[in-house]
Amino acid sequence: MVILLHISPANGDDNPKAWPVSHVEALMNLAPEHDYRIVGAEGSAILQNPKITAVKGTRKELLDYIDKNVDLVIAIDSWIQHLVALNTSKPMIVLFSRSNPEIFGHKRSGVINLFESEDYFRSEPFYSWIGERVMPEALVSPEQVARSIGLLKRRSK
DSSP, X not given: OEEEEEOSOTTOTTSTTOOOHHHHHHHHHHSTTSEEEEESOTTOGGGGOTTEEXXXXXXXXXXXXHHHHOSEEEEESSHHHHHHHHHOOOOEEEEOSSSOHHHHSOOSTTEEEEOXXXXXXXXXXXXXXXXXXXXXXXXXXXXXXXXXXXXXXHHTO
């Protein structure tokens, strides 16, 4: 299975929405049978991992690439989850930390919105993310993601 990852917003790995490189590496160890690709990781340490391939392009090129080459998208709550959910029928796992998937997630078939706890959701969901602190405890674990991959694989049979 080819999995496309989007783990960091445009403003970097220290964003409260970002999924750490250590989580990606743990997921790759939990589910090593998959072929991992990544988009939007310019400057990230994950690109040093020889088991991961970077993908770049315009939004149209990314959609074409996803359509032709990707079996599953795993993305943080960012632009790519909306692009994929609204323009493809590809299965997707969306990783939420401080934002509420009831507000910002998609409910179409094949989308799993994961979050650690509602306790971590921001009280003002529409305010700027500037100045929001990173809360590692709010991040979805690699184990939760691996279980969701298995669930989507079983559903597709």
